[in-house]
Amino acid sequence: MKLKTHSRFRLAALACAAGALSAGGAAQAASYQFSGDISASPTFQRLIGSGPNLSTVANAVHFNAFEFSVSQAGNYSFESLVPGDTGTTGGVWDNYLFLYQTAFNPADARVNILKGVSGLGFGPATMNFDLNTGGRYVLVTSGYLNKDMGSFVNTINGAGQVSPVPEPGAAALLLAGLLALAAVVATRRRDA
Numbered sequence: 320m321k322l323k324t325h326s327r328f329r330l331a332a333l334a335c336a337a338g339a340l341s342a343g344g345a346a347q348a349a350s351y352q353f354s355g356d357i358s359a360s361p362t363f364q365r366l367i368g369s370g371p372n373l374s375t376v377a378n379a380v381h382f383n384a385f386e387f388s389v390s391q392a393g394n395y396s397f398e399s400l401v402p403g404d405t406g407t408t409g410g411v412w413d414n415y416l417f418l419y420q421t422a423f424n425p426a427d428a429r430v431n432i433l434k435g436v437s438g439l440g441f442g443p444a445t446m447n448f449d450l451n452t453g454g455r456y457v458l459v460t461s462g463y464l465n466k467d468m469g470s471f472v473n474t475i476n477g478a479g480q481v482s483p484v485p486e487p488g489a490a491a492l493l494l495a496g497l498l499a500l501a502a503v504v505a506t507r508r509r510d511a
Contacts, residue, residue: 349390349476349477349478349479349480349481350474350475350476351387351474351475351476351480351481352472352473352474352475353385353472353473353483354470354471354472354473355383355460355470355471355473356383356469356470356471357381357382357383357460357461357462357468357469357471358381358468358469358470359381360381360382360383360468361381361382361425362379362380362381362382362425362465363379363380363382363425363426363428363461364377364378364379364380364428365377365380365382365415365417365428365435365461366417366428366429366432366435367435368435368436368437369432369433369434369435370428370429370432370435371429373429376464376465377415377462377463377464377465378465379465380415380461380462380463380464380465380467380468381461381462381468382425382459382460382461382462383459383460383461383471384423384425384457384458384459385457385458385459385460385473385483386455386456386457386483386484387455387456387457387458387475387481387482387483387484388453388454388455388456388481388482388484389450389451389452389454389456389477389478389479389480389481389482390452390479390480390482391452391477391478391479391480392449392450392451392452392478392479393449393450393477393478393479394447394448394449394450394477394478395447395448395449395450395475395476395477395478395481396445396446396447396475396476396477397416397418397444397445397446397447397448397458397473397474397475398443398444398445398473398474398476399414399416399438399443399444399445399460399471399472399473400443400471400472400473400474401413401414401438401443401469401470401471401472402469402470404438404442404443410438411469412462412466412467412468412469413437413438413439413462413463413464413467414437414438414443414444414460414461414462414463414467414471415435415436415437415438415444415460415461415462415463416435416436416437416438416444416445416446416458416459416460416461416473417432417434417435417458417459417461418432418433418434418435418446418448418456418457418458418459419431419432419433419456419457419458419459420433420454420455420456420457421454421455421456421457422455422457423457423459431457433448433456434446434448437463438463450477452479455484458473458475460473
């Protein structure tokens with residue numbers, strides 16, 4: 320039996336659609352990991368938990384702010400480990416983890432806060448939160464007390480891909496570099 324050309328295209332389109340549905344039907348969990356050190360970083364007065372109260376004894380804790388977005392809405396888990404963390408004995412310093420929406424303002428940590436948790440001195444700081452596609456979030460890693468600082472490893476797990484949001488200065492620097500590269504290529508082509 321001979322199929323007409325438009326019938327073959329319909330069958331091919333149906334096969335592609337079925338393949339896309341079967342591939343998209345099962346959401347793939349994604350994991351994003353990054354590390355850093357807050358020893359020489361700026362400081363802020365941290366919240367107690369998710370706020371609204373500010374800590375009076377942690378008024379100059381060092382912090383790292385990681386800006387990101389996610390490709391798919393859903394529940395995401397966050398974990399912050401410090402060197403020596405075993406889950407029961409704790410690490411070499413006590414950490415705190417905060418999640419902010421849109422932006423983090425170290426001058427007033429109460430603005431845009433979604434959630435805050437401590438490692439409580441005996442293990443990793445962990446939390447879960449529902450995130451929206453395309454939303455801008457900031458994960459802040461800090462010390463529990465002013466003296467708590469050092470290196471950390473953070474992991475974000477969830478339904479979609481986590482994408483770092485470049486700082487405006489970094490984006491401008493990247494754009495300037497690309498423009499300079501384009502100018503060099505154009506000059507070489509013209510001279511050739």
